[in-house]
Amino acid sequence: MELLFGSNTLITKKMSQTVPLIVRLLASSVSVANRAGKIVRDIMSKGELGIIEKGKDDYQTEADRSAQRCIISSLSAQFPKIKIIGEEDGNENQTSDEYLVLDADKDILSLECPDGLKEVKEEDVVVWVDPLDGTAEYTQGFLEHVTVLIGISVNEKPIAGVIHQPYFKTIVGNESKMGRTIWGLKDAGVGGFTPGSPPESLILTTTRSHSNPLVENALQVMKATQILRVGGAGYKVLQLLEGKASIYVFASPGCKKWDTCAPEAILTAAGGKLTDILGSSYKYGATVSKPNKSGVLAAVNDELHTYAINRIPQELKDKLSA
Ligand SMILES: Nc1ncnc2c1ncn2[C@@H]1O[C@H](COP(=O)(O)OS(=O)(=O)O)[C@@H](OP(=O)(O)O)[C@H]1O
Ligand SMILES: [Mg+2]
Ligand SMILES: [Mg+2]
Numbered sequence: 001m002e003l004l005f006g007s008n009t010l011i012t013k014k015m016s017q018t019v020p021l022i023v024r025l026l027a028s029s030v031s032v033a034n035r036a037g038k039i040v041r042d043i044m045s046k047g048e049l050g051i052i053e054k055g056k057d058d059y060q061t062e063a064d065r066s067a068q069r070c071i072i073s074s075l076s077a078q079f080p081k082i083k084i085i086g087e088e089d090g091n092e093n094q095t096s097d098e099y100l101v102l103d104a105d106k107d108i109l110s111l112e113c114p115d116g117l118k119e120v121k122e123e124d125v126v127v128w129v130d131p132l133d134g135t136a137e138y139t140q141g142f143l144e145h146v147t148v149l150i151g152i153s154v155n156e157k158p159i160a161g162v163i164h165q166p167y168f169k170t171i172v173g174n175e176s177k178m179g180r181t182i183w184g185l186k187d188a189g190v191g192g193f194t195p196g197s198p199p200e201s202l203i204l205t206t207t208r209s210h211s212n213p214l215v216e217n218a219l220q221v222m223k224a225t226q227i228l229r230v231g232g233a234g235y236k237v238l239q240l241l242e243g244k245a246s247i248y249v250f251a252s253p254g255c256k257k258w259d260t261c262a263p264e265a266i267l268t269a270a271g272g273k274l275t276d277i278l279g280s281s282y283k284y285g286a287t288v289s290k291p292n293k294s295g296v297l298a299a300v301n302d303e304l305h306t307y308a309i310n311r312i313p314q315e316l317k318d319k320l321s322a
């Protein structure tokens, strides 16, 4: 019976008897994010983006829809009791065999699960999926900013995640490989990239396509030497992880739980911190409200996070507190 499934599934089935749920879920998330990234590239190559305007400055493309279908159908087939929440409406029940990925990344499967996460059950987990973060940038050709985000929360806290960058190019010898997958697991570490030390002077990263006067006010008070304006919460946190910026400031509603769950989990596993602009943590349980109403403030370490919180004027904090 098992032979019908192919060798990777067979390995996954054997592993399922010994490897803790969280490690298996992260390993499957890495594999499915790679496939979702290929879908994102293929749809761009075909040139039929199928753009829908969901709201003001808020777009959805065929890549957002198909990548979400791939991720949700693949993870729910393997972890049927886990609650999975995706950004794009109308996809949850559209399972597609074409996109079914049942592999699990072997390197992740061999990670040592932290003691506190060994007993986690499917019922304790909520997965937040942003199939394509940086949709505005995807449609405008800023392809390096685009990421696929899969965030894993346990008892409302983000504890593991994947940021896949479909358009990251690696040259190995004469061959170039597209895409890389960054992962993090609380108390275990991060991987898939080379961590960088924070820049010597204060460099901020913020939105490229969703600015407003509140956002600009919070940037000015930081006294930074440089402000990088890039797309996507995933890409901005990647800039922190790689030492290209040290604080991510977005003093506005607009971001949602699927934007921050995976980036927060990975940043925390790397020693950083992500909160709202008042310094309070967001919760990621199944019934929380989706918008991150009080903005985003993330930093590479606690010291810089405290610096940034202290510089935000009280008036601005009052405006963004719900
Ligand atoms: N004002 C507003 N309206 C609608 N959607 C918004 C808004 N601000 C941020 N976002 C969503 O947050 C994701 C990251 O966007 P940005 O890089 O522009 O901003 S930021 O991370 O919030 O700084 C990005 O997610 P994706 O939709 O997945 O691309 C944005 O759509
Ligand atoms: Mg969107
Ligand atoms: Mg997003």
Ligand SMILES: [Mg+2]
Residues within 6 Å of the ligand: 064, 087, 130, 131, 132, 133, 134, 135
């Ligand atoms: Mg999105």
